[in-house]
Amino acid sequence: MKTDQPFTRRQFLGGALAGASGLALDQAHPTPAFANPRQWKFAVVGTSYRARGSHLQLLRDYFPEVEVVALCDITPENLQEGLKVYGKPAAAYSDYHKMLAEHPELDAVVVVTPNFLHAPVTIAALEAGKHVLTEKPIATHVADATKMIETAKEHQRILAVGFEMRYYPLFHGMSDLLGQGAIGDLELVFAALFAATGTPGVGNIPTPRPARRQIGGF
Numbered sequence: 001m002k003t004d005q006p007f008t009r010r011q012f013l014g015g016a017l018a019g020a021s022g023l024a025l026d027q028a029h030p031t032p033a034f035a036n037p038r039q040w041k042f043a044v045v046g047t048s049y050r051a052r053g054s055h056l057q058l059l060r061d062y063f064p065e066v067e068v069v070a071l072c073d074i075t076p077e078n079l080q081e082g083l084k085v086y087g088k089p090a091a092a093y094s095d096y097h098k099m100l101a102e103h104p105e106l107d108a109v110v111v112v113t114p115n116f117l118h119a120p121v122t123i124a125a126l127e128a129g130k131h132v133l134t135e136k137p138i139a140t141h142v143a144d145a146t147k148m149i150e151t152a153k154e155h156q157r158i159l160a161v162g163f164e165m166r167y168y169p170l171f172h173g174m175s176d177l178l179g180q181g182a183i184g185d186l187e188l189v190f191a192a193l194f195a196a197t198g199t200p201g202v203g204n205i206p207t208p209r210p211a212r213r214q215i216g217g218f
């Protein structure tokens with residue numbers, strides 16, 4: 001099976017953005033930005049490896065009309081590095097509550113903090129009326145995940161979780177083939193992912209990753 005284009009976070013964000021315009025979750029929302037999510041104003045909370053190696057570069061390079069209005073991180077050097085990677089003017093915060101309070105114009109927040117903070121940051125953003133893309137896993141407790149989903153419904157905002165592999169055309173193609181009975185009954189699955197580091201076309205961050213990050217796989 002041929003997949004010309006490996007799925008990238010760009011496509012994920014693009015899909016989420018495109019989907020958002022069609023959902024019209026909040027018909028009463030009067031801003032033109034809601035009508036065209038590619039012009040949304042974003043904030044990114046947590047500006048370490050994942051944000052700098054992926055989200056910030058994608059928002060910067062693939063969505064020229066999107067504006068990252070603010071970055072937030074409690075670690076000053078990570079905040080500075082995040083600002084450097086984004087490379088365009090953005091407000092800097094160490095407190096996401098303050099950031100949300102001072103930027104009512106924000107449409108969406110990308111949560112790239114440690115896992116245990118996905119829930120509180122997401123819920124605060126949703127309660128402030130923002131759409132949220134949180135990194136995976138959604139939360140560290142089922143009750144937190146449930147509250148996040150309920151809060152999104154209550155405030156009629158989109159909550160997306162960064163399970164990008166679920167959007168890979170390769171895996172969808174495999175699933176389609178299995179569904180069509182292409183190999184008969186499935187009896188054994190052996191899976192391995194062979195990939196270069198980094199997203200093609202999106203540079204890796206120059207900072208060497210700690211060794212623990214290079215161990216494992218699946």
Ligand SMILES: NC(=O)c1ccc[n+]([C@@H]2O[C@H](COP(=O)([O-])OP(=O)(O)OC[C@H]3O[C@@H](n4cnc5c(N)ncnc54)[C@H](O)[C@@H]3O)[C@@H](O)[C@H]2O)c1
Pocket residue numbers: 045046047048049050051072073074075078094096112113114115117135136137162163164
């Ligand atoms: N989808 C994927 O393939 C993928 C890949 C890597 C990481 N991730 C996820 O991305 C997230 C971040 O990963 P990472 O490797 O960058 O983690 P990291 O621990 O290196 O970075 C987290 C950042 O959040 C900041 N932070 C902590 N508390 C904060 C707070 N209260 N307010 C603002 N910022 C705060 C830290 O200072 C740090 O800069 C994790 O949830 C991880 O599971 C997903």
